[in-house]
Amino acid sequence: MSAKRYTVITFAPVQGFIEKSRKLRDLYGSSYILSFLSWIICQAALKLKCSVVSPALPNLTQGMPNQIILEGEISKQEIKQIKSLFDKAWELLADSCQQWIEKRITTINEGGKEQQWYYYNWRKDWKLWKKYSWEFFYAIGEAGESITQVRERINQVKNSRDWTGINWQGESSTLSGADAIAYPILRPKLDLDPSDPEYKQKITEICKIDPLNYNYQEERATVRSFYQQLSQKLGESFIEFNQLTIKAEDKAERIIEYGSSFIDLREELSTPELIKRLITHQAIVENLRISLREQLEIEVSDDENNQRIPDWKLSQVAEELKPDSFRELSRKKDKSEDEKYWTAWFLGDGDGASKYFQSLTPEIEAEKLREFSREMRDWGRMLRRNQQQYLKGKGRMIYAGGDDFLGVLYEADRQIPALDCLELFYTFKSEIWQTPQPKKISASVGFVWAGPQVPQRDVLQHCHAAESSAKSTGRDRIAFRILFNSGNYLEWVCPWWLLDRPELAQITATPLEEVKNLIESYQDRDKGNNWTHFYQDVATLESRHAFSDKSIDIALGLIEIYFGSAWKEIISDLNNWWNRYDKNEIQIFTGILGDPKRFNPEYQETPELRANLNHNPKVKQAFNNWAINLAKVGFYLTDNYGRTNER
Numbered sequence: 001m002s003a004k005r006y007t008v009i010t011f012a013p014v015q016g017f018i019e020k021s022r023k024l025r026d027l028y029g030s031s032y033i034l035s036f037l038s039w040i041i042c043q044a045a046l047k048l049k050c051s052v053v054s055p056a057l058p059n060l061t062q063g064m065p066n067q068i069i070l071e072g073e074i075s076k077q078e079i080k081q082i083k084s085l086f087d088k089a090w091e092l093l094a095d096s097c098q099q100w101i102e103k104r105i106t107t108i109n110e111g112g113k114e115q116q117w118y119y120y121n122w123r124k125d126w127k128l129w130k131k132y133s134w135e136f137f138y139a140i141g142e143a144g145e146s147i148t149q150v151r152e153r154i155n156q157v158k159n160s161r162d163w164t165g166i167n168w169q170g171e172s173s174t175l176s177g178a179d180a181i182a183y184p185i186l187r188p189k190l191d192l193d194p195s196d197p198e199y200k201q202k203i204t205e206i207c208k209i210d211p212l213n214y215n216y217q218e219e220r221a222t223v224r225s226f227y228q229q230l231s232q233k234l235g236e237s238f239i240e241f242n243q244l245t246i247k248a249e250d251k252a253e254r255i256i257e258y259g260s261s262f263i264d265l266r267e268e269l270s271t272p273e274l275i276k277r278l279i280t281h282q283a284i285v286e287n288l289r290i291s292l293r294e295q296l297e298i299e300v301s302d303d304e305n306n307q308r309i310p311d312w313k314l315s316q317v318a319e320e321l322k323p324d325s326f327r328e329l330s331r332k333k334d335k336s337e338d339e340k341y342w343t344a345w346f347l348g349d350g351d352g353a354s355k356y357f358q359s360l361t362p363e364i365e366a367e368k369l370r371e372f373s374r375e376m377r378d379w380g381r382m383l384r385r386n387q388q389q390y391l392k393g394k395g396r397m398i399y400a401g402g403d404d405f406l407g408v409l410y411e412a413d414r415q416i417p418a419l420d421c422l423e424l425f426y427t428f429k430s431e432i433w434q435t436p437q438p439k440k441i442s443a444s445v446g447f448v449w450a451g452p453q454v455p456q457r458d459v460l461q462h463c464h465a466a467e468s469s470a471k472s473t474g475r476d477r478i479a480f481r482i483l484f485n486s487g488n489y490l491e492w493v494c495p496w497w498l499l500d501r502p503e504l505a506q507i508t509a510t511p512l513e514e515v516k517n518l519i520e521s522y523q524d525r526d527k528g529n530n531w532t533h534f535y536q537d538v539a540t541l542e543s544r545h546a547f548s549d550k551s552i553d554i555a556l557g558l559i560e561i562y563f564g565s566a567w568k569e570i571i572s573d574l575n576n577w578w579n580r581y582d583k584n585e586i587q588i589f590t591g592i593l594g595d596p597k598r599f600n601p602e603y604q605e606t607p608e609l610r611a612n613l614n615h616n617p618k619v620k621q622a623f624n625n626w627a628i629n630l631a632k633v634g635f636y637l638t639d640n641y642g643r644t645n646e647r
Contacts, residue, residue: 029276056374235259350403474594
């Protein structure tokens with residue numbers, strides 16, 4: 001029997017594409033597009049009779065990972081065919097948005113004068129974005145090479161990019177500031193005959209911009225007119241497509257309401273940002289669906305029974321984001337008198353999947369990867385389906401495709417209490433992550449409690465940074481970050497077992513009904529739950545330089561005062577400070593301070609080195625900082641009286 005061969009395919013940018021988002025609609029749209037393109041790669045591979053190892057269940061178009069693993073012989077020519085289908089699918093998606101706009105927005109009447117929109121220059125920009133938006137990477141393994149080896153090679157390929165940047169001129173978008181505003185030119189209405197041999201030349205002359213006579217104010221007025229008209233047309237189309245019955249006297253108001261849920265009247269977007277918004281509109285998704293069916297003839301099939309899946313699944317995101325049922329999260333209102341709310345964001349990812357696969361023999365690697373992918377995809381689907389239950393109706397999952405997920409916690413018309421957000425993670429490990437069956441890997445989460453004036457793209461960057469803190473500290477934990485309007489932040493990282501009662505019960509051998517987690521065990525000097533006492537004591541001691549790298553006694557004393565002697569005993573136990581691993585270097589216990597190699601890269605587990613590590617001044621200072629950050633972050637997350645609005 002010949003040795004198996006594997007191929008890994010991926011594309012970029014992913015993170016940057018998601019982060020250029022202002023609204024929840026942008027996040028949904030970008031996640032949908034990335035999942036759609038991954039799904040297209042899977043469909044192209046299946047047409048070539050390749051076996052898709054990962055992801056499992058490639059019929060699901062939301063939450064698809066952007067790394068595709070194929071099994072079987074595949075040539076560079078066949079890779080070109082896959083890339084061609086990938087490029088064509090992106091082109092059709094962009095075309096669906098572009099053509100809808102050009103068909104709907106043709107003329108405008110301003111001041112009793114009818115004028116026409118000319119899309120000549122606009123089309124050149126769209127053509128560039130269709131061609132150069134994505135980088136496509138692949139690595140074809142040699143016979144006998146493991147999946148892990150091929151995945152390592154794809155990372156090397158990504159480091160040598162051949163990327164073409166798009167030059168643009170004019171004002172940058174109001175959303176990200178990264179790319180130029182997409183808009184056509186407005187000119188007096190002319191009766192030009194498209195069959196005229198000189199038609200293209202005439203249009204070129206009409207649309208030509210003379211730099212010597214450039215009028216900035218005129219251009220700004222044109223851009224505003226276009227986006228106001230676009231917002232209006234989106235609202236009208238939503239009413240028309242869904243056949244809504246609206247009273248004549250209310251129709252104008254409803255059009256503005258529905259239209260602004262897609263594009264605010266004052267927004268000015270780049271081409272990719274426009275695509276993100278428009279692809280969440282049902283009428284435009286319908287155009288895409290027709291194009292895919294007619295031009296690509298993609299057979300959508302299920303892994304298990306090879307039955308055709310209705311292509312209406314493509315419109316699931318648009319259905320979920322219907323403006324008559326979905327209220328946009330607005331973290332920063334436009335009117336000064338409107339109340340501004342803090343929100344909680346969380347980003348999670350599985351830990352140590354590569355370690356798990358490295359522990360497998362080549363003979364079972366592909367089978368186990370399929371099993372793992374299916375398990376995580378099922379879990380992601382379950383998380384989305386049951387999000388109301390898991391989030392207790394306070395927020396939404398933006399994506400959950402496997403072992404990575406993103407969500408936001410808020411309430412529609414009032415400030416969500418920070419404590420409510422915190423409490424949702426008390427049972428994350430035992431009741432969500434380990435449901436319906438224990439996972440082969442752990443999970444790390446970055447949690448950000450964000451001020452209302454922090455731009456959404458900054459919030460997302462802090463989510464990634466917090467998740468990275470959780471992983472770099474030792475994995476299998478959550479990092480809580482308080483992000484103030486100023487951009488400053490506080491952070492505290494803790495293992496799940498400090499919050500999750502079933503996990504804690506296993507460590508302490510205490511009956512579950514008697515267990516209180518660390519936060520629940522807090523008691524101030526007046527036998528209440530006011531964290532101000534703890535916070536002020538820490539602040540005072542810090543100002544007097546009481547915490548040093550020579551002793552942890554003061555930190556432990558504070559733990560005993562505010563959390564009780566039982567918690568002092570648990571936290572002071574040096575066995576609970578450090579991660580422990582099995583013979584395959586898979587983590588089997590999560591310590592408070594994480595991996596010993598953070599403090600000593602050459603560390604090996606021996607009694608002598610462990611003793612030396614525990615007396616290391618850097619370790620003592622790290623423990624002191626952990627206790628200090630517990631006081632500061634706990635102060636903000638356990639307060640329900642708006643104290644977070646002070647900074």
